[in-house]
Amino acid sequence: KQEVTQIPAALSVPEGENLVLNCSFTDSAIYNLQWFRQDPGKGLTSLLLIQSSQREQTSGRLNASLDKSSGRSTLYIAASQPGDSATYLCAVTRSGGGADGLTFGKGTHLIIQP
């Protein structure tokens, strides 16, 4: 059974720092990996989708990498801002290809101190 682990569970850093969030998964036969952001009491906002054939994706100050063989992904946030404070979730496809949903990690709760 696929398991997704996110480290650290919580992180607090001063504004302006670059930071890295980690995600690992036990079964490397994934199709896609997706990073989300969740604000308190809200739904999920998609940040980046990495297909299994890709090594990384970038959007603005965010960069996500994927190493399928080692079962790892990282989300790099450059020049952090207080508005980046949220919970960040990593999720991988439940099976090798079909649209049958995602398996999620428990998230990293990020606080950016002004």
Added chain:
Amino acid sequence: DGGITQSPKYLFRKEGQNVTLSCEQNLNHDAMYWYRQDPGQGLRLIYYSQIVNDFQKGDIAEGYSVSREKKESFPLTVTSAQKNPTAFYLCASSLQATQYTEAFFGQGTRLTVV
């Protein structure tokens, strides 16, 4: 605007009652999903549907039921058989049914048993 609409935002259920959570999307997506989120846990898949009039159980389907009579609608019923229904429920959709594509989420419904 295109998106996923969940209603109501808050829902209270008495012991022994069935309640139905609404999920509507105007993105013309084929696949739709229901997830449950509990404090300190990752999202868990309840049910998913890849096409109208068809749906499959996810990891925690017991005590829940769904229907998919229209492409844009995927309501979730929480039955009295669900012993611990208090949670945050999230609906999602993705474009294709045959392979995984980026998932988009609604704003969630918080269900509380009173």
